[in-house]
Amino acid sequence: MKLKNIAAYFVLHAKAYIRTRSGVFFQILFPVILIIMFGFLFGSSSVTPQNLIIVNHDNGQFSTQFITALSETGTFKIKVENISNIRQFLDQNPNYMIMVIPSNFTANILNKSKVTIQVYSNSNPQVSSEYAGIINTVFQAYINSFNGKGLSSSLQVYDYSGVSSRTINYYIPGLIGFTIISSMFSMLYQVPNYRREKIFRQFKIAGLSKSEWIIGSSLFNLTFNLIADALIIIIAYILFGAVLYYNPLNVLMMLIIIVSGNLMFIALGALAGMVSDNEETVSIVGNLILFPMMFLSGVFFPLQFAPGYVKIISDFLPLTYFINALNYVLIYNNIEGSLYMIAILAVSSIALFALSSKLLKFES
Amino acid sequence: MNEQPVIVKNLVKKYGDYVAVNGISFEIKKGQVFSLLGPNGAGKTTTVEILEGLRKRDAGQVEVLGMDPEVSKEIYNKIGILPQDFTFVQNSTPKEAIEFYCKLFGRKLDPLELLKTVELEDRANVPFSKLSGGQKQKLGLALSLINDPEVLFLDEPTAGLDPKSRRNIWQIIENLKKEDRSILLTSHYLEEAELLADNVAIMNRGKIVDIGSPKELILRHRGKDLLYIKGGKFLGEALENLGIQFKNEDGYFILGLNDSKEAIEILKRIDEMGIPFDDFMIRRENLEDIFLKVTEE
Numbered sequence: 001m002k003l004k005n006i007a008a009y010f011v012l013h014a015k016a017y018i019r020t021r022s023g024v025f026f027q028i029l030f031p032v033i034l035i036i037m038f039g040f041l042f043g044s045s046s047v048t049p050q051n052l053i054i055v056n057h058d059n060g061q062f063s064t065q066f067i068t069a070l071s072e073t074g075t076f077k078i079k080v081e082n083i084s085n086i087r088q089f090l091d092q093n094p095n096y097m098i099m100v101i102p103s104n105f106t107a108n109i110l111n112k113s114k115v116t117i118q119v120y121s122n123s124n125p126q127v128s129s130e131y132a133g134i135i136n137t138v139f140q141a142y143i144n145s146f147n148g149k150g151l152s153s154s155l156q157v158y159d160y161s162g163v164s165s166r167t168i169n170y171y172i173p174g175l176i177g178f179t180i181i182s183s184m185f186s187m188l189y190q191v192p193n194y195r196r197e198k199i200f201r202q203f204k205i206a207g208l209s210k211s212e213w214i215i216g217s218s219l220f221n222l223t224f225n226l227i228a229d230a231l232i233i234i235i236a237y238i239l240f241g242a243v244l245y246y247n248p249l250n251v252l253m254m255l256i257i258i259v260s261g262n263l264m265f266i267a268l269g270a271l272a273g274m275v276s277d278n279e280e281t282v283s284i285v286g287n288l289i290l291f292p293m294m295f296l297s298g299v300f301f302p303l304q305f306a307p308g309y310v311k312i313i314s315d316f317l318p319l320t321y322f323i324n325a326l327n328y329v330l331i332y333n334n335i336e337g338s339l340y341m342i343a344i345l346a347v348s349s350i351a352l353f354a355l356s357s358k359l360l361k362f363e364s
Numbered sequence: 365m366n367e368q369p370v371i372v373k374n375l376v377k378k379y380g381d382y383v384a385v386n387g388i389s390f391e392i393k394k395g396q397v398f399s400l401l402g403p404n405g406a407g408k409t410t411t412v413e414i415l416e417g418l419r420k421r422d423a424g425q426v427e428v429l430g431m432d433p434e435v436s437k438e439i440y441n442k443i444g445i446l447p448q449d450f451t452f453v454q455n456s457t458p459k460e461a462i463e464f465y466c467k468l469f470g471r472k473l474d475p476l477e478l479l480k481t482v483e484l485e486d487r488a489n490v491p492f493s494k495l496s497g498g499q500k501q502k503l504g505l506a507l508s509l510i511n512d513p514e515v516l517f518l519d520e521p522t523a524g525l526d527p528k529s530r531r532n533i534w535q536i537i538e539n540l541k542k543e544d545r546s547i548l549l550t551s552h553y554l555e556e557a558e559l560l561a562d563n564v565a566i567m568n569r570g571k572i573v574d575i576g577s578p579k580e581l582i583l584r585h586r587g588k589d590l591l592y593i594k595g596g597k598f599l600g601e602a603l604e605n606l607g608i609q610f611k612n613e614d615g616y617f618i619l620g621l622n623d624s625k626e627a628i629e630i631l632k633r634i635d636e637m638g639i640p641f642d643d644f645m646i647r648r649e650n651l652e653d654i655f656l657k658v659t660e661e
Contacts, residue, residue, distance in 0.1 A: 008467035
């Protein structure tokens with residue numbers, strides 16, 4: 001693989017692409033329009049505080065701290081009560097959620113044993129899953145704060161301000177995912193088109209290899225995607241007050257996720273393009289890939305409360321790892337938790353790149 | 365220097381049961397234009413693509429500049445290829461396409477100078493999609509020259525072009541020939557082959573049915589010269605009375621001649637009989653007639 005060949009294709013394709021105004025529109029301006037649209041619809045408001053009843057069987061110091069931390073997020077209107085029949089209560093009060101803290105909560109923290117809480121809801125799963133996600137994030141952060149520090153530091157003040165309740169935050173990973181999927185579509189159209197027009201044959205004659213072409217395409221799309229993604233984040237921050245983690249490490253991890261995701265979807269697009277031998281099948285194949293991923297990868301809909309089989313399917317979808325990794329890095333500031341997802345993304349992207357380089361044929 | 369840059373021996377290519385190329389053999393000498401002629405489906409493009417290393421052969425031996433194109437990637441640094449209906453990235457310009465090829469081949473050329481050789485310098489910055497058919501072919505020709513090739517494969521370079529563009533491309537090919545490059549040219553246009561080619565192979569149904577210089581082929585297969593006389597029914601009756609055999613086509617009476625003097629004799633006798641005629645001409649069989657004759661046999 002020669003870098004000069006990759007650069008040559010990058011320059012050729014970028015110059016040609018910039019002349020297609022519609023392409024530039026869809027790659028850069030369309031995601032920007034979406035973030036502005038979502039921002040105006042949801043950006044100026046916070047998540048409406050949710051009524052949360054906490055059934056605290058513990059009454060120890062850690063459960064009290066945890067309740068206080070949860071309260072400080074501003075996301076919940078909290079009442080601590082004892083409810084005997086949870087199901088009946090929720091049937092009568094669907095706007096409430098109930099969190100149960102077990103009697104061994106404090107003891108288990110002290111013993112470094114597994115600590116569990118239960119969350120019950122009877123409302124719209126999309127709404128409740130979002131709130132459950134916030135409870136989970138606060139809970140995980142609280143528990144993680146004990147690990148490696150020992151009980152001596154248990155009196156520290158926990159900072160949960162980063163777990164913002166602004167709705168706009170949750171659209172940013174989805175829209176970044178959207179820009180990456182656009183790259184896949186560009187490949188899906190380009191492969192059958194270049195094959196039919198015998199442009200691949202020209203590349204072969206001129207000495208451009210298949211892997212150089214895929215890498216060149218990936219770099220080209222990455223450049224445009226990074227511009228679009230930067231605009232999405234800047235607009236969401238300036239206009240709608242999105243709260244994300246911008247530390248150098250978070251930004252670096254975000255770049256790794258985007259680079260891996262970009263290569264993976266470019267390779268996936270090339271593979272899908274191989275089975276699309278005409279323009280009609282291109283849109284069918286594209287939609288077959290796109291729609292399950294949009295709905296089952298948590299792009300715009302959280303998956304916490306999805307049925308088990310949906311979660312199993314989503315575990316096999318590459319976009320799930322992409323969106324979740326971005327959520328962990330940008331919103332939850334949980335770098336450690338994102339590492340296995342990034343590893344899966346990196347391994348999948350290399351495997352798909354190798355497969356597409358092997359299977360793609362430049363000859364007609 | 366390779367005196368026989370292209371050697372093909374008993375080449376066979378099959379697609380399933382269909383034999384596209386059936387045991388053909390030929391050689392191209394250095395500085396020679398060799399033309400493969402044949403109707404659609406004769407096997408010309410398959411043969412050329414095998415020589416270009418873009419298709420695998422089933423049997424036979426192929427050498428291009430001493431290399432086997434099926435194996436050697438090095439071959440692309442020494443040959444130039446203009447495929448049939450050349451296309452490129454739609455929104456790229458001829459200048460950008462040349463810069464791209466130059467980077468890949470590691471050559472430093474002025475794109476405008478190269479475009480000048482194919483008379484395309486004034487379209488250097490026009491997107492490919494907005495070029496005419498002839499201009500696209502000229503760009504393809506320019507790209508095929510970037511690596512300064514010893515052998516050029518030009519597959520139907522003038523197909524679908526208007527007469528002016530066709531003649532432009534012929535002139536460019538003539539110039540390439542003067543530079544001592546060997547050229548394999550496939551064409552539908554017999555006039556093109558007759559004008560440009562040193563040697564011609566006529567292909568039909570995967571086989572070479574005859575091979576030689578255009579002159580040799582004409583001499584080998586030429587029939588009688590033909591006298592065309594335009595006239596009415598009295599002319600037909602007069603020719604019958606004179607015992608001359610003829611065909612009637614598009615208002616012309618067509619007579620076979622044993623020699624040119626016979627034409628003068630016939631016209632004189634018709635004139636003496638007082639039969640009017642509007643026009644006459646003598647036509648000698650050209651490569652096209654030979655091609656039709658050979659491929660119909």
